[in-house]
Amino acid sequence: MTAKISRFLDEVQPPTPCLVVDLDIIRDNYLSIRRWLPLAEVYYAVKANPESAIVAMLAGMGSNFDVASPAEIDLCLAAGAAADNISYGNTIKKKVDIAYAHAKGVRLFAFDSEAELEKLAEVAPGSRVFCRILMTCDGAEWPLSRKFGCEVDMARNLLIRARDLGLDPYGVSFHVGSQQTDLAQWDIAVGKTAMLFTALNEAGIDIRMVNLGGGLPARYRTDVPGVDRYAGAIMDAMTRHFGNNLPAMIIEPGRGLVGDAGVLESEIVLISRKGYDEDVRWVYLDVGKFGGLAETMDEAIKYRITTPRDADAAGPVCLAGPTCDSADILYEKAGYHMPVTLKVGDRVRILTTGAYTSSYSSVNFNGFEPLKTYVI
Numbered sequence: 001m002t003a004k005i006s007r008f009l010d011e012v013q014p015p016t017p018c019l020v021v022d023l024d025i026i027r028d029n030y031l032s033i034r035r036w037l038p039l040a041e042v043y044y045a046v047k048a049n050p051e052s053a054i055v056a057m058l059a060g061m062g063s064n065f066d067v068a069s070p071a072e073i074d075l076c077l078a079a080g081a082a083a084d085n086i087s088y089g090n091t092i093k094k095k096v097d098i099a100y101a102h103a104k105g106v107r108l109f110a111f112d113s114e115a116e117l118e119k120l121a122e123v124a125p126g127s128r129v130f131c132r133i134l135m136t137c138d139g140a141e142w143p144l145s146r147k148f149g150c151e152v153d154m155a156r157n158l159l160i161r162a163r164d165l166g167l168d169p170y171g172v173s174f175h176v177g178s179q180q181t182d183l184a185q186w187d188i189a190v191g192k193t194a195m196l197f198t199a200l201n202e203a204g205i206d207i208r209m210v211n212l213g214g215g216l217p218a219r220y221r222t223d224v225p226g227v228d229r230y231a232g233a234i235m236d237a238m239t240r241h242f243g244n245n246l247p248a249m250i251i252e253p254g255r256g257l258v259g260d261a262g263v264l265e266s267e268i269v270l271i272s273r274k275g276y277d278e279d280v281r282w283v284y285l286d287v288g289k290f291g292g293l294a295e296t297m298d299e300a301i302k303y304r305i306t307t308p309r310d311a312d313a314a315g316p317v318c319l320a321g322p323t324c325d326s327a328d329i330l331y332e333k334a335g336y337h338m339p340v341t342l343k344v345g346d347r348v349r350i351l352t353t354g355a356y357t358s359s360y361s362s363v364n365f366n367g368f369e370p371l372k373t374y375v376i
Helices: 003-012 023-036 052-060 070-078 095-103 114-123 152-164 185-202 227-242 255-261 294-299
Strands: 018-021 040-045 064-067 086-088 108-111 128-132 140-142 168-173 178-180 209-211 248-251 262-272 281-285 314-320 329-331 337-339 347-351 372-375
Touching: 003 018, 003 262, 023 040, 023 052, 023 227, 023 255, 052 064, 052 070, 064 070, 070 086, 070 095, 086 095, 095 114, 108 114, 114 152, 128 152, 128 209, 152 168, 152 185, 168 185, 168 248, 185 227, 255 262, 294 329
Parallel strands: 018 372, 040 064, 040 248, 064 086, 086 108, 108 128, 128 168, 168 209, 209 248, 281 314
Antiparallel strands: 018 262, 140 178, 262 281, 262 347, 314 329, 314 337
16 A cells, blocks of 8 residues: 555545556566566566556556557557567467457567467468467466466477478467466476477577566565565576576566555445354455456455454454355455454455456446546
């Protein structure tokens, strides 16, 4: 919670639920990543928070962008980004969308399968391509395993195939998982990548880039190391496995750039108990899984929550959203406690919600409007 956000909420008192994002925090986070990882080009993962003011500010600071759809391409171009600064990082793309991106000037594409590679060769000829390899994502609070990437031996063959199809086999990518808490995971991933570089070099393929993916964390209920520690682990891994012959590097922060910059304010709609002898209160908010808190699925991301009564004694609670869906429970097992003096109508503030909240917010489920965002 920054003084700037607190002042805005106190003075404006916008209708809830709402998300307030402080651009100054994002600016500082971007500069910190550039400071500690100067050899890596930053490609902001737009899906984390696609607010136009955020994209425009980062474009003005020289950021590049990782996009997942034509709509995100248009957003970045409208904000002043050059097509050369956009990477189409989604490995699952319609052919028509690849063609659209290519027509707009995008020349950097991800893939992880032969079918995707063939689409790229057909409608984005000559483009630079990078192949994503599988990672187990151990240590990540929001893993990204199995759905994306391929085994290393397949990646080798696909990058050779890319050359044969007239594409430029530019690099290799991986993702160690979002909100990664184990710094050693980058060493494992870079080690696999270096082996792939060697195998491709022996096959006459000169790949030149490592896409380090995302994984830089935000600060939720558990403390995490600073970006300097993450940068140190990444560069130690790169120099250990590549020596002085470092390839070009890309990093794709999303959560690590915008997560700490947001606060979501919500109103308590109902407080109840399930039985006369039940100690646990159920606290229902006017925002839930379908209103932007999708990452509470399986209680994976555990947000810090503050109330105006935090000085009072607290007791155990289950937290849930307002919709008529039994899946709309935020926390039932994570051990949340809230003040026993809480009342219906009290406002609570959910911290570190700048990433993957508004972009996850549903459109009109149960008639609830998408999460309103204020960028200040």
